[in-house]
Amino acid sequence: MTDAPYDEEKNPTWKLLLHTTEGATYQVARAAYVNGGFSPHVTVGPDPNQVDQVHCWQHVSFAYRATALADDPGGIRTNRDYVLQVEIVGFCDPNWSSSPLYIHNWPLWYQQGVAAVLNDMLTARPIPRVSTVTWVEYPASYGERAPQRLKWKAYDAYSGILGHEHAPENSHGDPGDVSAFLRTYLLT
Template identity: 30%
Template sequence: MPEIWMPQAIKVDLGDHAPCDPGFPPKAIAHITADLNATVEAPQDLVPFARLKTFFTHDGQGLAPHILWDPFTGAFAQFLPATSRSKALADSPGGTRTNRAGAVVLQIEALFFPNCRADGRVCAKLTDTPCKGWSELNTWVRSWGVPDTWPMGRPTDFVSARSPEVWRSRGGWYAHAHVPENNHIDPGSWPAFVQEQPGESGGGDADRPEFEPFPGPSFFQTGRKSPVIAAMHRRLVAEDCNRYRSSSNISVWGAGDARSYTAWQKKLGSSGSAANGIPGKASWDRLRVPNV
């Protein structure tokens, strides 16, 4: 059985354990602490790890994640066991029970805010940091059956993209910006998955599907940004269904995507309301969008 306490983490058990819901697939949620506002012109020093650890063990207990991760030093603190829900997500009464909607729902808070300064180095994105400890963290999360995939796309910017249908049905990593009932737009970026080492079990690239699973019709909303949309764009062009008027912002869903997808639906033999430019599962599966 995987270890409920990450071996590399300082164990700070807050108590108040409560079960997750195994009726949903296992998930991990990526957050950043976002504890200070800084700009390119006015960067600010990173808040010390010990201060955030103290916050989550005192006044911030009601917001504590499972893991606090310092990507500059590789330090970890863990406040709740993997088998318990944490409280780092907004969870509306009668909704999807976001903090529990999975066999595990592992909440990871990276100690980071945009334009933070540490050791004289200013980092605009989390991926600009050394990301020390990520290999160990990725391996531990994977040991709990969370697959190495982003059902809503790996975060590359501070934008939201939420689909309750995808959230309910697919396991993997979600940005805070992907979680229903929440309005945060973090983490903005996240490191790439590490290659699974010999002898490990669970996720990894070998277990990832070759093609991107259908994210559901509600995913395709005007202005939604995702690498999934960019991958779809490239496939439509390759299938001679290019009805785009620009090659910029290919990761953002817009009118050109709808026109090009209509062309794809017609190529498959659809017509009328069945060729409305909104992807359906059958046409999506036949487009064979590479997994991102």
């Protein structure tokens, strides 16, 4: 969907930024990308053709920036700051807490499949397997002034794993508190 470059920096600090689609299928997420004119690098979710399997759809080459963050002209250039973005099909909103795709209900096969994709992304660029940000449950994570949201300089300097809830100039609160998942599968 895009071939736009990252901002040029001498020593970029790479990030892996997690989103949740707040929908139950890839098709719903894809329609939102097309209608909204934005996309992550990849979407990972249940494979529509295989039971208990995860599929990864790539939208943007890792050589180019994704466009799934708010990135107002003249403002903070959140998408351009060496950030790989992944949308995970699922929910952080507790109104969906009965769904198997609610972040705290992911079945083991889903956790492992999502983790495999994220591990591949972490090795695709020099992204450390750390997360030093505070992960907050949705809806407390929502809002431009939510306490876990990073200021521009902190975001620019950050290197590791973070979420949409941490990006400046954004209000979304996804993916909620995924810290237990990260500790189990991704962090060193």
